[in-house]
Amino acid sequence: MRSIIMFTSKYDSAKKIWSGGHLAPxxxxxxxxxxxxxxxxxxxxxxxxxISGDTGLxxxxxxxxxxxxxxxxxxxxxxxxxxxxxxxxxxxxxxxxxxxxxxxxxxxxxxxxxxxxxxxxxxxxxxxxxxxxxxxxxxxxxxxxxxxxxxxxxxxxxxxxxxxxxxxxxxxxxxxxxxxxxxxxxxxxxxxxxxxxxxxxxxxxxxxxxxxxQHFLYLSANPYFFDFRQDSVMLCFSSLYWLSGILHLLFTTFNGMTRIITTQPFSPEHFLKMVDQYKVTHMLSAPVYLAAVLDSTLLTPTSLANLREYMVGGSVVPEEKWSRMQEYLPNGYVRIVYGMSELGFATRQDYKTKKYCVGKLAPDVQMKIVNINNENLGPGEKGEICFKSRFRFLGYTRNAKATAEMIDKDGWVHTGDIGFVDNDGDLHIADRMKEILKYSNHHISPSEIENIICRFPEVEYVAVVGIPDPVCTDLPAALVVLREDANITADDIYQLVASNLSNPKHLRGGVYFVDLLPLTPSGKVIKNKVKEKAIELYRARCQ
Missing domain, CATH: 3.40.50.12780 (ANL, N-terminal domain)
Incomplete structure (x- = not known):
C-alpha cells in the first residue's frame, strides 16, 4: 500500500504568502x-x-x-x-x-x-x-x-x-x-x-x-495525493464536462483502479445500488449529492461500509452534513477537496485535522488572501483567496478580457471565493465573493445562513440569495427543499436563523418552500436562477 503525503501550508510572514511542499514531476x-x-x-x-453500471459490460x-x-x-x-x-x-x-x-x-x-x-x-x-x-x-x-x-x-x-x-x-x-x-x-x-x-x-x-x-498529468498520475490502491473501485456520476468527471477517468487509469461509469443521472437509490453491487471504495461528488444520500430511506449503517474515501467538492459542505456522513463510514472518511477548473485541486483536507476546513495546500501551490485593495492579509483575516500554481492554466479560449480578470500581472489566479487561513495553515471557505449579500452596509455570507437552516433534519436542500432592495441593497431570502416527512414551517426556519444570527442576517426576504432547486448536472446550485425564483416568489407575496 502506498502512503499518501501530508499536505502542508508554510507561511511567509514577511510576504504574507502560504506555500505547499514540492514534488518532482x-x-x-x-x-x-x-x-x-x-x-x-x-x-x-x-x-x-x-465497468458499465448500465449494462455490466x-x-x-x-x-x-x-x-x-x-x-x-x-x-x-x-x-x-x-x-x-x-x-x-x-x-x-x-x-x-x-x-x-x-x-x-x-x-x-x-x-x-x-x-x-x-x-x-x-x-x-x-x-x-x-x-x-x-x-x-x-x-x-x-x-x-x-x-x-x-x-x-x-x-x-x-x-x-x-x-x-x-x-x-x-x-x-x-x-x-x-x-x-x-x-x-x-x-x-x-x-x-x-x-x-x-x-x-x-x-x-x-x-x-x-x-x-502537464497540468493533468501532475493532478492525476501522482500516486500520493489520495488513498488510491490497485484494488480500489471508484464511482462518479459527472460527465467529462466536469473536472470531477475528467479526474475520475484519469485517476482510475493512472492508478490501476477500476472505474464505474453510468449514463444515468444521480439518485440516492442508484448510488447505493452501485456501491453495494460493485463494492465501491471511492466516491467523488458535489455536496448536494452527499445530502441526498443522507436523506435516503434506503441508507443503513452498513450501506457504505466499503467506502474508504468520500471525496466532496465544488461548493461549501455544510458542517452538519459532513458530520452525519462520517457516521456512515466505519472504514473510511469524508475528504473535502477544494479547487476549480482553472487550478485543479488546490487543497486537501486530511481526515485527522479539523472537520470544517478544506485543509492545507497541495504541493507546488502558493496562496494568498487579499482585501478589496489587493493587499495581502495574514492568518485569521478574511478576504479573497488567490492561488499560484506551477502548472498555471493557459487562459480562457478566445477571451482575453476574462483571462485578464482571472489572472493578475503577477500570475495569481483570483478565485472569487472568500475565506481565511487559520494559525495551523488550514484554509476555511466562507463564500463566493459574487454571492456575498449586503444589508445596510453589513456583509452577509449566504453559506453561514444555510448552515444554520441545515440544522433542521427535515431540510434536504437550501439556498440563500438576496432580494434587491432600493434602501437596504439585499434582503436575505431562503429557498428550501424539505424531506417528504417534514412538518416544519417557514416561521420555524425564520426563528431559528433569528435566534442564532445577528439582526442584519435575518430572512427579511422570506422563506419559500420549493420542490427542487436548479442544479447543474454535477449538483452545483445555480444561484442566479435561484435568485430569479426568489424574486418572483417575493413579489407574489408582496402583492
Whole structure:
C-alpha cells in the first residue's frame, strides 16, 4: 500500500504568502497525456479498467488501449491535425474513454461539453473553441447538429450509439487501419493545450478553460495525493464536462483502479445500488449529492461500509452534513477537496485535522488572501483567496478580457471565493465573493445562513440569495427543499436563523418552500436562477 503525503501550508510572514511542499514531476515535460496513458494501459493489459453500471459490460486496459489506437489511427488517416479541436458532447458510455484518449494520443485539444446542453449553450461554446470534429450521443445529435448550423460550422460529427443515416459512427473508427503499431505520438511542451473545460456557468455564460497536458498529468498520475490502491473501485456520476468527471477517468487509469461509469443521472437509490453491487471504495461528488444520500430511506449503517474515501467538492459542505456522513463510514472518511477548473485541486483536507476546513495546500501551490485593495492579509483575516500554481492554466479560449480578470500581472489566479487561513495553515471557505449579500452596509455570507437552516433534519436542500432592495441593497431570502416527512414551517426556519444570527442576517426576504432547486448536472446550485425564483416568489407575496 502506498502512503499518501501530508499536505502542508508554510507561511511567509514577511510576504504574507502560504506555500505547499514540492514534488518532482513524474514525467518529462515532453510526454503527453496520450503517451502516458498508452504506457499505462499497455503495461498491464489484463487489469479490469471499467465497468458499465448500465449494462455490466467489463473492459480491460488492453481492450481500451486497442480501441484507442484504432480510433487515433482512423482519425489521423481522415485528416485530424494537432491545430484542430475535438469536442465531446456525450454521457459516460463505454467508448468515451478510448475516444478521449485517442485525441490525447494525437495531441489534439479536447473540449468537453455538458451532454444536457441546449442548442444555444453548445453554439456559445463552439463559438469559442471552434471544433473540427464533434463526438456526441445518439439522443443529442440533432441538438449538436443545430448548434453547428447556427455557427455555420462544417465540423464532422461522430455518433456514439445506434447509427444515424448519413452520419459517421464510432464503429467506423474501430476498424483496423494497419498503421496502429506505427502511429506517431507527438511530443508536447509545458504550454501545449490538452483539454478545454467549460467553466461551470453557475454565475453566467460558460468560458473555455484551456489546460495543459502537464497540468493533468501532475493532478492525476501522482500516486500520493489520495488513498488510491490497485484494488480500489471508484464511482462518479459527472460527465467529462466536469473536472470531477475528467479526474475520475484519469485517476482510475493512472492508478490501476477500476472505474464505474453510468449514463444515468444521480439518485440516492442508484448510488447505493452501485456501491453495494460493485463494492465501491471511492466516491467523488458535489455536496448536494452527499445530502441526498443522507436523506435516503434506503441508507443503513452498513450501506457504505466499503467506502474508504468520500471525496466532496465544488461548493461549501455544510458542517452538519459532513458530520452525519462520517457516521456512515466505519472504514473510511469524508475528504473535502477544494479547487476549480482553472487550478485543479488546490487543497486537501486530511481526515485527522479539523472537520470544517478544506485543509492545507497541495504541493507546488502558493496562496494568498487579499482585501478589496489587493493587499495581502495574514492568518485569521478574511478576504479573497488567490492561488499560484506551477502548472498555471493557459487562459480562457478566445477571451482575453476574462483571462485578464482571472489572472493578475503577477500570475495569481483570483478565485472569487472568500475565506481565511487559520494559525495551523488550514484554509476555511466562507463564500463566493459574487454571492456575498449586503444589508445596510453589513456583509452577509449566504453559506453561514444555510448552515444554520441545515440544522433542521427535515431540510434536504437550501439556498440563500438576496432580494434587491432600493434602501437596504439585499434582503436575505431562503429557498428550501424539505424531506417528504417534514412538518416544519417557514416561521420555524425564520426563528431559528433569528435566534442564532445577528439582526442584519435575518430572512427579511422570506422563506419559500420549493420542490427542487436548479442544479447543474454535477449538483452545483445555480444561484442566479435561484435568485430569479426568489424574486418572483417575493413579489407574489408582496402583492
Amino acid at each position: 513524474f514525467h518529462d515535460e515532453s510526454v503527453s497525456l496520450g503517451r502516458a496513458l498508452y504506457y499505462t494501459l499497455a503495461r498491464d493489459p489484463q487489469r479490469l479498467a471499467q 467489463r473492459v480491460t486496459n488492453g481492450e481500451i488501449c486497442d480501441q484507442m489506437l484504432k480510433i487515433a489511427s482512423n482519425l489521423s488517416l481522415k485528416g485530424a491535425k494537432r491545430d484542430q479541436v475535438i469536442a465531446i458532447v456525450a454521457k459516460n458510455g463505454p467508448l468515451i474513454a478510448p475516444a478521449t484518449f485517442a485525441a490525447f494520443l494525437l495531441a489534439i485539444p479536447v473540449n468537453t461539453l455538458d451532454p444536457n446542453y441546449v442548442m444555444a449553450e453548445i453554439a456559445h461554446m463552439f463559438t469559442q473553441t471552434q471544433p473540427s470534429i464533434v463526438f456526441c450521443d445518439h439522443d443529442n445529435y440533432s441538438t449538436v447538429k443545430s448548434a453547428l448550423i447556427e455557427n455555420k460550422s462544417s465540423a464532422k460529427i461522430i455518433n456514439f450509439g445506434p447509427r444515424i443515416s448519413g452520419v459517421e459512427n464510432i464503429d467506423d473508427y474501430l476498424v483496423k487501419t494497419g498503421f496502429e503499431d506505427s502511429l506517431e505520438i507527438p511530443d508536447v511542451d509545458g504550454q501545449t493545450c490538452g483539454l478545454i473545460l467549460c467553466s461551470s456557468g453557475t454565475t453566467g455564460l460558460s468560458k473555455g478553460v484551456s489546460l495543459t497536458h
